[in-house]
Every structure is written in structure tokens, then in C-alpha cells.
Amino acid sequence: MQTRPFISFREFDEGGAFRPIPEVVPASALDRAGRIVLLIHGFNNNAHQADEAYSNFFAAQSRLGYRGQASLVEIYWPGDTSITGYHRSIPRAKTTAERLASLLRRAASRRRRLTIDVVAHSMGCRLTLELIKILQKQDRHIKIGQLVFMAAAVPVRQLEKTPLRSSFERAGARALSLFSPIDEALGIAFRLGQQIADSCGIDDSGTPPLALGASEWRATPPCRQLQQREAVNALHGDYWPGHRGTVATHINRHLGLGGTARIPDVRIPRQRFVLARSLVGGALRKIRERFVG
Numbered sequence: 001m002q003t004r005p006f007i008s009f010r011e012f013d014e015g016g017a018f019r020p021i022p023e024v025v026p027a028s029a030l031d032r033a034g035r036i037v038l039l040i041h042g043f044n045n046n047a048h049q050a051d052e053a054y055s056n057f058f059a060a061q062s063r064l065g066y067r068g069q070a071s072l073v074e075i076y077w078p079g080d081t082s083i084t085g086y087h088r089s090i091p092r093a094k095t096t097a098e099r100l101a102s103l104l105r106r107a108a109s110r111r112r113r114l115t116i117d118v119v120a121h122s123m124g125c126r127l128t129l130e131l132i133k134i135l136q137k138q139d140r141h142i143k144i145g146q147l148v149f150m151a152a153a154v155p156v157r158q159l160e161k162t163p164l165r166s167s168f169e170r171a172g173a174r175a176l177s178l179f180s181p182i183d184e185a186l187g188i189a190f191r192l193g194q195q196i197a198d199s200c201g202i203d204d205s206g207t208p209p210l211a212l213g214a215s216e217w218r219a220t221p222p223c224r225q226l227q228q229r230e231a232v233n234a235l236h237g238d239y240w241p242g243h244r245g246t247v248a249t250h251i252n253r254h255l256g257l258g259g260t261a262r263i264p265d266v267r268i269p270r271q272r273f274v275l276a277r278s279l280v281g282g283a284l285r286k287i288r289e290r291f292v293g
Contacts, residue, residue, distance in 0.1 A: 004054070005029040006074040007103065009096055013047035017078055018092075022099060030107035033071035035115040035145065037255065038100075042122025042153060043089045046080045053121070053240035060242030064252050064259030070117075075100065079123055086193030090202050093123055097130035108141040117145045117255055121239055122185070125152035125212070129159075133167040146255050147175035150231075150239035150247065151183055152213035153190050155205030159212065159219065169225060176254045178231045178239065178247055179213045185236035186214040227254075 007030075008023040010016065030036060039057065041050040054074045058066075077096040081088040108114040116135075120128045128147065135142050159165045168175075181187075194209035216228050229250055234243045242248030252259040 004058075004074060005032075005072065006076060007100070008047070008076040009099055010047055010076050010078050015046070015078075015080060018095065018099070022103060024103070029073050030103060030114075031110060034111060034113060035071060035117065036107075037070050037072045037117040037119065038075055039072060040075045040118060040120040040124035040127055041077075041079070042120075042124045042151075043079045043086060044081070044083060047076050049080075050074070050076055056241040057119070057248075060240075060245070060248035061252060061257060061259060063242075063245070064248055064257075066252065066257045066259045069258040070255070075124075077127070083189070086189065087197035087200055087202050089123055090126070090197055093127040094130050097127050097134055101131055101134040104135065104142055111141075113141055113143070115143045115145045117147065119148045119150070119251060119255070120152075121150045122153045122213070122236065125149040126154045126158075129154060129164045129168060132171050132173070133163055136167040136170055144171040144173040147173050148251050148254055149175060149177040149212065151180065151186060151234070151236050152177055152211065153186060154212040155194060155203070156210050156212055156217050156219075157204065157206035159217070159223070165223070169223070173225060174254075175226045176250060177212055177217070177226055177228045178234075178250060179215055179228060180231045180234040180238075181215050182233060183211075183214055183236050186211040190214070 003025075006023075006025055008025075009018050011019045024030070039054055041053055045053065051074075075096075078092055079089045079096075081092065104114065104116065118128045118131075128149070132144055135144065159168075190211050191209050194203060194205040195207075197203040198205055198207075198209075216230070217223075217226075219226070231239065231243050231247050234247065239247050242251075249259075251257070
């Protein structure tokens with residue numbers, strides 16, 4: 001594991017549930033500055049995979065000229081419930097949000113004021129919205145600043161006249177959603193996983209479930225705090241590495257991370273989607289056999 005500042009809610013590096021007491025390294029990780037940028041991974045990432053994703057994020061930002069100007073803290077949570085356990089990751093994301101909110105409230109009370117920015121991927125975006133909902137109810141010393149949602153595994157129905165949307169709008173955050181219509185995970189696995197979650201009474205995502213990170217969301221009424229940009233030809237795993245510089249540049253500019261360089265926009269062939277569909281096909285068949293029959 002890396003030595004960059006992090007908070008781990010994981011019992012084990014792979015699998016397992018929640019550790020009794022979160023691991024905060026260093027102990028002052030949330031006290032180093034009045035503005036903290038949280039990095040939050042998504043579903044089915046063990047600790048090593050999340051560490052690699054965050055390392056890729058730092059590498060992409062470094063290529064843009066980022067030199068550590070911001071106080072970034074990596075979040076590790078037990079979302080690796082197996083490819084067939086997507087529905088179980090939703091309550092785990094909510095529990096992580098509750099425990100993270102508790103840590104942030106204590107940090108804010110020590111500083112009297114704390115601004116939180118977030119870069120989140122996939123189910124980490126749902127976790128972020130749940131976190132905002134909790135903080136809006138419980139702490140006025142915390143300000144939600146800039147948010148970046150990458151391939152958000154958030155049903156758009158959860159953002160239509162719901163507590164998640166109302167708390168997001170009250171927070172006054174400025175959010176950027178990076179989406180891709182050829183995202184294989186959101187186009188296939190997300191929909192099936194959400195249908196299972198709905199049937200189990202865990203969630204209410206509508207029929208068919210549509211992910212915020214899969215296409216441009218045309219909200220009614222419009223959500224003026226949310227800016228949307230297509231990550232052209234991006235697959236689900238392309239975001240943390242910066243997707244040939246385009247995603248990395250959007251994040252750098254949105255958060256004001258201090259980068260000056262610009263990596264050229266390199267278009268990636270759409271044929272990659274065909275390969276991605278074949279790779280996830282076997283896992284999806286297992287899900288259908290287990291839950292659908």
C-alpha cells in the first residue's frame with residue numbers, strides 16, 4: 001500500500017466488512033488544510049486495485065503539471081462484494097458515508113471550518129451524494145465545494161425530486177459529471193445490478209435503471225449546479241488514469257489543481273466497446289443464473 005494520506009474503513013485489503021475503527025494515516029490527514037480533496041473509488045475494488053487507481057490519478061495529474069498544491073486524502077471502503085454482489089455494495093456505500101461524515105464533523109469542529117471537494121468514480125459517486133445528504137443535516141461548519149463524478153453509478157431517478165437532489169442543491173456545490181455512452185459497466189452490469197437491488201427492496205432506481213454516468217442527463221427541472229461533459233469513447237476503467245489526458249484535464253481545471261500542461265485529445269476507437277462487452281459477458285451470465293434464472 002502507498003504512503004499518501006488515506007482513510008480506510010476496510011477490515012481487510014480484499015473482501016471482508018468494516019473495520020471497527022477507521023484507519024487514518026497520518027492521524028492529521030484531515031487537519032492539514034482548510035480544504036480537503038477526497039478521492040473515492042467505486043464498486044468491486046479491493047484495496048490494491050483502489051491504490052493503483054489513485055496512483056494512476058496522481059500520475060495523470062503530474063503530467064499536467066500538478067505538484068501537490070492540494071491536500072488530497074484517499075478513501076478506501078469495502079465495496080468489493082464480488083461482481084454478483086452489486087446490490088450489497090449500495091448499503092455499504094451508505095454506511096461508509098455515515099462513518100466518513102463522522103470523521104469530517106470532528107475535523108471541522110477542530111478547525112471551525114472545513115471545505116470538502118470530491119473526485120469520485122462509479123459507486124463512489126453514490127457514496128458522495130449520501131455523504132452530502134448526511135452533512136447537510138448535521139454540520140454547518142462543513143462546506144461542500146467542487147465535485148467531480150466520473151462514470152457515476154447513480155440512478156438518475158435518485159436525482160429527481162429526492163432527498164439526494166435537494167441536499168445536493170442546498171449544499172451549493174459545483175459538480176462536473178463525466179459520462180460515456182459506451183461505458184460497458186453502466187450500460188450492462190449497472191442496470192442488472194440495480195434491478196436486483198430494487199427487487200430486494202434495497203433501492204428504487206426506476207425501470208429501466210439509467211445511470212448518470214452513462215449519458216447526458218436532461219433533468220426536469222434543470223439542475224443548474226451540475227455541468228456535464230462526455231468522456232469520448234471512455235470505458236469504465238479509463239477515468240482514474242485520465243483517459244488520454246482529457247478526463248485528467250477536466251478534473252484539473254474544475255478543481256483548480258494548478259496544472260498548466262494540456263495532453264492532446266486522443267480519440268480511442270469505438271471497437272474497444274465490442275471487446276469490453278465480450279469480457280464482461282461471462283460475469284453477467286453468472287449474475288443472471290444466480291438471481292434471474
